[in-house]
Amino acid sequence: MKRTVLGLAAALSLALAGGAHAQAYPTKPVTMIVPFAAGGPTDIIARIVGDHMSKTLGQQVVIENVAGAGGTTGITRALTAAPDGYTIAMGHLGTFSAAPATYPGLKYDPINGMQPIGMAGGTPILIVGRKNLDAADLKAFVAAVKANPDKFNEAHAGLGSVSWTTCTLFKGILGTPKLNAVAYRGTGPALNDLVSGQIDFMCDQIVSVSEQVKAGTIKAYAIASAQRSPALPNVPTTTEAGLPEYQIEAWNGIAAPKGTPKEAVDRLVDALNKALNDENTKKRLLELGTVLPTAAERTPDGFAALIKRDAAKLDPALKAAPK
Amino acid sequence: MDMFSNLALGFGVALSLQNLALCFAGCLVGTLIGVLPGVGPIATIAILLPITFGLDPTGALIMLAGIYYGAQYGGSTTAILVNIPGEATSVVTTLDGHQMAKQGRAGVALGTAAIGSFFAGCVATLFIAALGAPLTKLALLFGPAEYFSLMVMGLCFAVVLARGSILKAFCMIMVGLLLSTVGTDLETGQERMTLGFAPLADGIDFAVLAMGVFGFAEVLRNLENPEARDVVKTKIGRLLPDWNDIKQSVAPVLRGTFIGGILGILPGNGAVLGPFASYTLEKKIAKDPSRFGKGAIEGVAGPESANNAGAQTAFIPLLTLGIPPNAVMALMVGAMTIHGIIPGPQVITKNPDLFWGMIASMWIGNLMLLIINLPLVGVWVKLLQVPYRLMFPSILIFCCIGIYSVNNQPVDVAFTAMFGLFGYLLIKLGFEPAPMLLGFVLGKLMEEKLRQALIISRGSFMTFVERPISAGLLVVAVVILVVALLPSINKKRDEVFTE
Numbered sequence: 153m154k155r156t157v158l159g160l161a162a163a164l165s166l167a168l169a170g171g172a173h174a175q176a177y178p179t180k181p182v183t184m185i186v187p188f189a190a191g192g193p194t195d196i197i198a199r200i201v202g203d204h205m206s207k208t209l210g211q212q213v214v215i216e217n218v219a220g221a222g223g224t225t226g227i228t229r230a231l232t233a234a235p236d237g238y239t240i241a242m243g244h245l246g247t248f249s250a251a252p253a254t255y256p257g258l259k260y261d262p263i264n265g266m267q268p269i270g271m272a273g274g275t276p277i278l279i280v281g282r283k284n285l286d287a288a289d290l291k292a293f294v295a296a297v298k299a300n301p302d303k304f305n306e307a308h309a310g311l312g313s314v315s316w317t318t319c320t321l322f323k324g325i326l327g328t329p330k331l332n333a334v335a336y337r338g339t340g341p342a343l344n345d346l347v348s349g350q351i352d353f354m355c356d357q358i359v360s361v362s363e364q365v366k367a368g369t370i371k372a373y374a375i376a377s378a379q380r381s382p383a384l385p386n387v388p389t390t391t392e393a394g395l396p397e398y399q400i401e402a403w404n405g406i407a408a409p410k411g412t413p414k415e416a417v418d419r420l421v422d423a424l425n426k427a428l429n430d431e432n433t434k435k436r437l438l439e440l441g442t443v444l445p446t447a448a449e450r451t452p453d454g455f456a457a458l459i460k461r462d463a464a465k466l467d468p469a470l471k472a473a474p475k
Numbered sequence: 476m477d478m479f480s481n482l483a484l485g486f487g488v489a490l491s492l493q494n495l496a497l498c499f500a501g502c503l504v505g506t507l508i509g510v511l512p513g514v515g516p517i518a519t520i521a522i523l524l525p526i527t528f529g530l531d532p533t534g535a536l537i538m539l540a541g542i543y544y545g546a547q548y549g550g551s552t553t554a555i556l557v558n559i560p561g562e563a564t565s566v567v568t569t570l571d572g573h574q575m576a577k578q579g580r581a582g583v584a585l586g587t588a589a590i591g592s593f594f595a596g597c598v599a600t601l602f603i604a605a606l607g608a609p610l611t612k613l614a615l616l617f618g619p620a621e622y623f624s625l626m627v628m629g630l631c632f633a634v635v636l637a638r639g640s641i642l643k644a645f646c647m648i649m650v651g652l653l654l655s656t657v658g659t660d661l662e663t664g665q666e667r668m669t670l671g672f673a674p675l676a677d678g679i680d681f682a683v684l685a686m687g688v689f690g691f692a693e694v695l696r697n698l699e700n701p702e703a704r705d706v707v708k709t710k711i712g713r714l715l716p717d718w719n720d721i722k723q724s725v726a727p728v729l730r731g732t733f734i735g736g737i738l739g740i741l742p743g744n745g746a747v748l749g750p751f752a753s754y755t756l757e758k759k760i761a762k763d764p765s766r767f768g769k770g771a772i773e774g775v776a777g778p779e780s781a782n783n784a785g786a787q788t789a790f791i792p793l794l795t796l797g798i799p800p801n802a803v804m805a806l807m808v809g810a811m812t813i814h815g816i817i818p819g820p821q822v823i824t825k826n827p828d829l830f831w832g833m834i835a836s837m838w839i840g841n842l843m844l845l846i847i848n849l850p851l852v853g854v855w856v857k858l859l860q861v862p863y864r865l866m867f868p869s870i871l872i873f874c875c876i877g878i879y880s881v882n883n884q885p886v887d888v889a890f891t892a893m894f895g896l897f898g899y900l901l902i903k904l905g906f907e908p909a910p911m912l913l914g915f916v917l918g919k920l921m922e923e924k925l926r927q928a929l930i931i932s933r934g935s936f937m938t939f940v941e942r943p944i945s946a947g948l949l950v951v952a953v954v955i956l957v958v959a960l961l962p963s964i965n966k967k968r969d970e971v972f973t974e
Contacts, residue, residue: 220677221659305931310661334619334927335662337919340817340825341797350618350931363825 177237177416178211184406185241186217187226193275193359193440194223197404198242200436201272204427209419222312223247224255227407231260235409237416240269244404249462250317253470263463267408267417268455270424273442274403277318277376278387280361281353282346283369290373290393293353294326301328307342307354310335314402315342317466318376319355324469325397346370357402358383359441376400383441400465401443405455417452425450478604485604485831489839494537497530498836501538502843505545510553510855511866516546517909518693520806521685522870525877532814533829537836539810540790543803544596544837547786548844551588551779552855555581564782567750571767571774578770582852586714587724587772588779589848595732595780596841599787602736603794604834607823610795614820617796619927620938624948626798626921631952632741633801633910635959636748644910647901651914652921654679661923674886681809683878683887684915687894688901688908690874694867695899714849720772727757727777735781739788741800749785750778787837793818794830798920802909805916 182205186198195217202213218226223246230241246254248262260266279290287293297304306323308316316333323331334351336342339360345351347369358375362383365372374393375381390398406424408417427433428444437444448454488494508519520539527535550565555572568588575584617625630648637644657668658678669675716724734756735749757777758767767774790807792800797819799805811818816826823830848855878891901908932938940946 225673225676311663332930332933334930335923336927337661337923338817340821341819344614344819344821345618345927348615348618 177413177419178209180238181212181214182209182237182420183214183216183239185226185230185239186215187223187230187241187243187247188217188219193357194242194244194404196440197273197437197442200433201242201406201424201427204430204433205420205423208423208426222251222254222310224251224258224260224312227251227262228259231266231407231409233409235267235411235413237408237412237420240406240408240420242272242404242406244314245400245402245462246312246314246317248405248407248459250466250470251312252463253467254312254317262407262459263456264410266410267412268452268459269406269408269417269420270451270455271403271405271445271449271458272424272428273437273440274401274445275357275359275440275442276381277314277355277400277402278358278361278365278384279322279353279355279373279376279390279398280346280365281371281373282349282351283371284349285352285371287373290388290390290395293373294395297326297328297331301331304353305332305334305351307334307336307346307351309339309342310337313339315339315354315356317470318400318402320473321400321466321469322355322398324472325395329469329472330474343370357441362441374398377443381441400462403445403449403458405445405458407455421451477608481608481827481831482604482835484827485833485835486839488533488828488832489537489836494534494832494836495839497534497538498541498840499843501541502545502840502847505542505547506549506552506844506847506855507858508542509546509549509551510858511549511861515689515693516543517685517802517806517912518689519546520803520810521682522690522874522877524682524685524806524810527810527814532811532816532826533832535810535814536807536829536833537840539807540833540837541840544783544786544840545844545847547783548589548592548848549855551592551775551782552585552848552852553859555584555588555775556856557859564750564786565779567754567778568775568782570754571769571771574768574770575772575775580770582714583716583720583772584775585852586849587716587720587776589845590716591724591728591731591776591780592783593841593845594728595735595782595784596787596844597838598732599736599739599784600834600838600841602788603791603837604831606791607795607830607834610791611820611823614796616944617820618942619924619931620942620945621948622796622798623921623924623928624939624945624952625796626917626924628948628952628955629798629800630914630917631956633913635955636741637907637910639905639907641959643906647906647908647911648914651911651916652918654684654911655915655918656922662926674884674890678919679890679915680887681805681916683890684894685806685809685912686874686878687891688898688912690870691891691895692898692902692908694870695895696902697863698867714852716772723772724776727753727773728780730756731777731780731782732784735784736788738781739785739800740791749781753777753781783841790833790837794822794833795820797822799913799916802912805912808916 184198184202186195188194198215202215206213218229223243227241227243227247230239233239251258252262281293287296306319308319310316323329339356342354343360343364346354347364358381361370364370365384372384372387374390375387376390376398378389380387380389390396428450434444449458504519505516508516519542527538547564551568554565554568555576558569558573572584575581634641634644634648657675659666659676666676731753734753738749738752754774754777757773758764761767761773789800789804792798793804793807799808808818816822875888878887898908928938939949
């Protein structure tokens with residue numbers, strides 16, 4: 153019944169060529185599932201973007217935090233919901249690109265089984281080491297790790313986390329997949345042990361580590377993106393530092409269940425783009441150290457391509473990683 | 476001095492209109508539940524946890540902290556007027572406080588308790604402010620091995636200091652540790668002890684366990700008690716102690732503050748021990764010990780100060796190391812995590828406004844409590860007459876709504892109900908649920924730290940003994956366990972707790 157009404161509404165609004173109509177999607181609040189706890193980086197981005205999307209959609213975007221299993225619990229719930237445009241999810245690199253290779257029993261398929269909406273923001277990844285490591289630059293560090301993988305300890309925020317995913321890729325590229333990895337509950341405690349020199353290195357988002365790098369309590373070897381970051385202009389890119397294969401970014405993006413009506417998808421894409429073009433929203437995202445997505449990445453096709461590309465990049469390393 | 480500029484920042488945060496209101500709300504609720512016997516701060520904080528989601532973390536923690544130390548004040552009112560300890564820490568106050576009330580000096584007893592608590596609260600606030608930053612630096616010496624050993628020591632303290640049998644306390648901590656292992660393994664992603672049941676994949680939710688075992692179970696337990704409350708019939712009398720009372724109380728307040736403050740830092744609920752230690756000390760050094768138990772003002776002033784000082788210094792291990800020393804602090808860990816703040820040494824650098832704001836709010840809260848408690852004491856006495864049949868259904872419904880709103884999962888409510896029954900069973904069998912909650916919270920951290928330490932040491936258990944700080948902490952743990960188990964001391968411990 154509900155669906156017929158919706159279908160009717162969709163047909164009607166199509167007939168009106170996108171003109172505003174009282175019956176058009178959305179007629180009730182849209183639930184955006186955030187698969188992590190409130191207050192985390194994904195949650196904050198979802199709230200900032202969702203806030204502005206509410207204005208464009210004319211309906212409240214309600215954030216619902218469904219945390220668990222590296223974010224896959226929430227994404228599973230969102231993608232198995234009715235494909236009516238009223239349930240969407242804010243996922244990230246881990247839940248959309250890395251999860252299939254990380255969790256063998258995964259109940260959703262981010263490549264063929266969902267409707268991407270668009271990317272909301274990206275965060276560069278940094279390779280950081282404890283401040284008294286001998287290696288002065290990335291080349292020396294890579295050489296030292298390759299020569300003596302048994303001498304190093306890497307920290308990450310648990311299986312499936314961004315730090316685990318990106319560092320597993322790093323170790324895959326170095327050919328040292330079995331290097332000692334120490335799991336922490338979140339990157340905060342991991343960083344703490346890096347500062348106190350209990351562990352040797354980690355890969356993490358620039359937002360979490362930039363303060364410590366600036367304070368000189370940890371060493372930044374390289375940033376795994378194409379350009380240097382204005383937040384840390386002295387840190388070379390991996391290409392400059394001699395490891396061009398290691399390029400990865402932690403991004404966040406919105407997806408809906410497969411089969412969501414095109415009209416709803418278009419409205420959501422439009423709302424996302426309006427949010428990302430809004431000066432105030434932009435400012436709030438940039439303050440977080442977020443890199444705004446390119447025009448292509450803000451579309452369903454561009455976002456799908458990104459998911460696919462990173463999945464292909466991560467797959468071999470993740471499958472080879474000891475779990 | 477850094478400390479003062481930091482405190483200035485803290486007062487800036489705490490004096491915002493919203494935070495003042497939250498601090499006041501927390502203190503008011505704290506006093507309320509402190510006054511009402513049966514509903515403790517653990518249950519209340521567990522119940523109110525979900526409604527703090529909409530607040531910013533600083534405000535939320537300011538309010539929750541207010542409930543905690545507010546309950547310490549309120550607890551003494553009930554202890555003095557009704558001879559029922561509103562809180563575990565005000566047990567000692569009933570001894571002399573209620574006697575004073577019977578002699579028509581209820582007001583003086585209440586006044587002394589409030590003023591002593593206020594003084595202790597102020598000193599403890601300065602103490603936290605002074606110790607916070609250096610301790611955070613010390614935390615950098617702490618690797619996974621040291622954290623693990625510190626928690627082992629904390630749990631040993633919790634066993635020794637728990638009320639009732641050592642064996643029972645030990646069992647409860649073990650149950651807590653076991654419950655904490657349910658869920659997805661951090662290192663491998665394997666599901667453990669979930670019986671293939673999806674809602675258990677992330678482990679047992681802390682709020683669910685806390686609310687069930689404390690909220691629901693407390694209500695069940697109270698339902699079987701007949702509603703007989705012997706409120707003092709005589710006049711409360713003048714509130715301010717006279718010159719003679721002050722002269723008698725000054726030294727006990729100072730000693731109580733010191734003892735309570737030091738014991739409060741101890742992991743494993745040392746704060747509960749403060750009032751007992753202070754009372755014993757006052758009795759021992761008094762010229763005429765026979766006055767105790769018959770309305771000696773020192774027996775109110777000392778323990779009440781100790782109680783409040785300990786309640787506040789208990790925040791030190793939480794704020795600096797991220798390790799909760801007792802069940803209420805364990806709830807604070809839950810509250811911080813829900814708001815995306817990982818408790819630990821990084822809080823002071825990453826969230827200085829939260830750290831110092833909370834400390835400043837404690838002083839403001841103490842001042843508020845002085846006002847809430849003294850002139851308004853008549854209101855609280857009236858409150859003691861609210862019938863349970865009105866109070867308990869509302870608490871239960873509030874619990875259910877709260878627990879549902881944590882994860883929007885109906886199954887959580889069912890789990891809470893189950894834990895409620897389980898908690899009731901524990902109370903009936905004479906097991907204290909508080910050590911279980913502490914074990915549950917520390918269990919996750921302990922497992923994580925144990926495994927991290929072992930991974931870093933490539934599997935060698937010697938790492939815990941080879942590292943000096945870790946070895947020292949383990950030695951302390953062994954010593955307190957052995958000492959507590961020695962027959963002579965064990966007997967004395969029983970005396971302290973039954974007194």
